[in-house]
Amino acid sequence: MKHFTRTLIAASMIAMTACGAQADAPPKDLKTKLSQSLGQPVDSVKETPIKGLYEVVLNKRHIVYSDAKGEHVVVGDLVNVASKKSLTEARMAELNKVDFAKLPLADAIKEVRGNGKRQLVVFSDPDCPFCKRLETQSLAGIDNITIYTFLMPLASLHPDAARKSELIWCAEDRVKAWQDFMHQGNLPTGGKASCENPIARTVKFGESLGINGTPALIFADGQIVSGAIPKDEIEKILAKQK
Known part of the structure; x- marks a missing residue:
């Protein structure tokens, strides 16, 4: 089960459960049984609002659902x-x-606007059209x-x-080089074509x-x-930050 197609768990399945029914703790051997049958690590198994249905986290990246015996698995939302x-x-x-405090911020281009109190990290590719939209529209005026x-090419x-990422990183003024390229399509000139950079490890x-x-x-x-x-969605999330 390397790939999972996300589908919808039928609403009728939820309707089958009694209102306010108390979920049962997963059987003690269910995690081991599922790990063996699915052939991959199972990080956790926990109850869901549906009696007899358990959330199974695989490889810290996927969620599936299982019955108490581990005989059937449901893939979807x-x-x-x-x-x-x-x-x-x-x-x-x-x-x-992720733990924001543990991010290697020295490997990023740092731009401070106003008092700089709020913080945001962006992984971006200079040739990605959606990254350009983010820069020119969503982040404009924040x-x-x-x-x-x-920089994640x-x-x-x-x-x-x-x-292009390397040229931007090696520029004397990285913030200006990044903005010039994302807003006007102009790469830095007259600077270093290459230098020690974090781009490979950033990827x-x-x-x-x-x-x-x-x-x-x-x-x-x-x-x-x-x-x-x-932009309004970014502002809404930022407003919730401490």
Whole structure:
């Protein structure tokens, strides 16, 4: 089970449970049994709001659901019908949180706006059109923030992105070089074509966090959000930060 297709766990399944029914703790041998039958590490097994259905976390990146005997596995989202919210997505967001304080911020381009009190990390590819949208639209006008941009060229999609990332990193003024390219498409000239840089290790680090696409945003609470989300959504999340 290397790949999982996300589907919807039928609402009728939720309706089958009694209102307010107390979930049972998972059987003690269920984790071992599932690890053996699925052929991969099982990080945790815990109860869900549905009696007899258990959440199974695999490789810290995937969630499936199992019966008490480990004979059947359900792949997909567990949805609360009343709120129309995916419990699976919420749980995955919790699992994927990172320790912001442990991020290697010295490997990022640091831009301080206003008092710089709020903090945001962005993994970005200079040739990614969605990264350009994030820079030119979503992040435009956001003030009193420090933005750390990790250059993460995706070689399989953008063969020249690594060269451009290196030129930007090696520029005398990295913030200006980054903004000039993302806003006007102008690469730095007259500077170093190459220098000691963190780009290769940034790619590996991003992948270790489960980031396989750009842009990816990490907020101060460790929440990872993928994509060029709108400015108002960024402001809403930042407003919740301490």
